[in-house]
Amino acid sequence: MKQQDMYKILAFFLVFTMIFSIFAYIFINPQDNTQQQTEDQTQTYYDPEFWTFDQPFDSISDALNITPPGAESASFVDLEKMAPQMAAWARQAQPVLNEVDTIYNSTTTKMYYSDIKYGENFTFLLLSTMDPLRNDFQYMFTDSYYDHPLLVRQEGGLQGFYNVMGTPVILAPPRTVIDVLDITTSLNQTVTSYDRYKGMLNLVPSAPFQTITSNVTFAKQFYMGVDQNNNSYERTTGYLDVNSSVMKKLNQLKTNSTVFSQYNITKTGNYTIVKVSGQDMYAVLIEEVN
Numbered sequence: 001m002k003q004q005d006m007y008k009i010l011a012f013f014l015v016f017t018m019i020f021s022i023f024a025y026i027f028i029n030p031q032d033n034t035q036q037q038t039e040d041q042t043q044t045y046y047d048p049e050f051w052t053f054d055q056p057f058d059s060i061s062d063a064l065n066i067t068p069p070g071a072e073s074a075s076f077v078d079l080e081k082m083a084p085q086m087a088a089w090a091r092q093a094q095p096v097l098n099e100v101d102t103i104y105n106s107t108t109t110k111m112y113y114s115d116i117k118y119g120e121n122f123t124f125l126l127l128s129t130m131d132p133l134r135n136d137f138q139y140m141f142t143d144s145y146y147d148h149p150l151l152v153r154q155e156g157g158l159q160g161f162y163n164v165m166g167t168p169v170i171l172a173p174p175r176t177v178i179d180v181l182d183i184t185t186s187l188n189q190t191v192t193s194y195d196r197y198k199g200m201l202n203l204v205p206s207a208p209f210q211t212i213t214s215n216v217t218f219a220k221q222f223y224m225g226v227d228q229n230n231n232s233y234e235r236t237t238g239y240l241d242v243n244s245s246v247m248k249k250l251n252q253l254k255t256n257s258t259v260f261s262q263y264n265i266t267k268t269g270n271y272t273i274v275k276v277s278g279q280d281m282y283a284v285l286i287e288e289v290n
Helices: 003-028 060-064 084-093 096-104 174-185 194-201 244-256 281-286
Strands: 071-078 107-118 121-131 139-145 148-153 162-164 169-172 209-213 221-229 232-240 262-268 271-278
Touching: 060 071, 060 107, 060 194, 060 209, 084 096, 084 209, 084 281, 096 107, 096 121, 121 174, 148 174, 162 174, 169 174, 194 209, 194 221, 194 232, 221 281, 232 281, 244 262, 244 271, 271 281
Parallel strands: none
Antiparallel strands: 071 107, 071 209, 107 121, 121 169, 139 148, 148 162, 162 169, 209 221, 221 232, 232 271, 262 271
């Protein structure tokens, strides 16, 4: 398979899985029929009593550390750390950001999305921050779990999902939300999705745009991070057990690349890390595809 086709497939896969998972749950997620008291829909847009959750949320590593085991793909975007051009590109690359704006009727500042496999079942986890803080959506207050209010969404497209407000805000099916809260309240070391990817993430720098997945055919894991330093952009890609044809292509690209300030390939055990930097953001982003 050509490298260009490979990346097109990967890009389509990441976008499709994020959007498909949310809409699939709309139609197949079982509804909780427990009688609960519906909150007044004219409530104040921000109720500080609900905003109890507080965990580090500055990288994909932070988010994976509170994600239950089984994440097959994950993406993290920090729009606050991006210049306008990069932020515009990020919203195109991760269109789910615009959906999150709508979910909370606010402007998303950070977002993490993960597809998770529980045995033969699939779920998702959406974490985000916003400005301004809002919780004037339709919900029912069902209970508190470890002192975190559980808000059951009532809108047609989100009905039955749980929200836990804070930094970050959690949105997911009920079991997934409870699993996240169990991880963050446990006094013992808990297995999380970070354990699956820590080998890769320990070799790459944190960045405001990060994706990682084990759902590719050319490697056991694939990572991409994009960062900006003044007028220069840097893209870091990582591969676990990359196949020989892709490795050959990477070496050819390094040999033929003359317009970038950096094009480095390093090997650490079974991991291959590629770093490309330059002033043209789009050239840096697509170089490996061409």
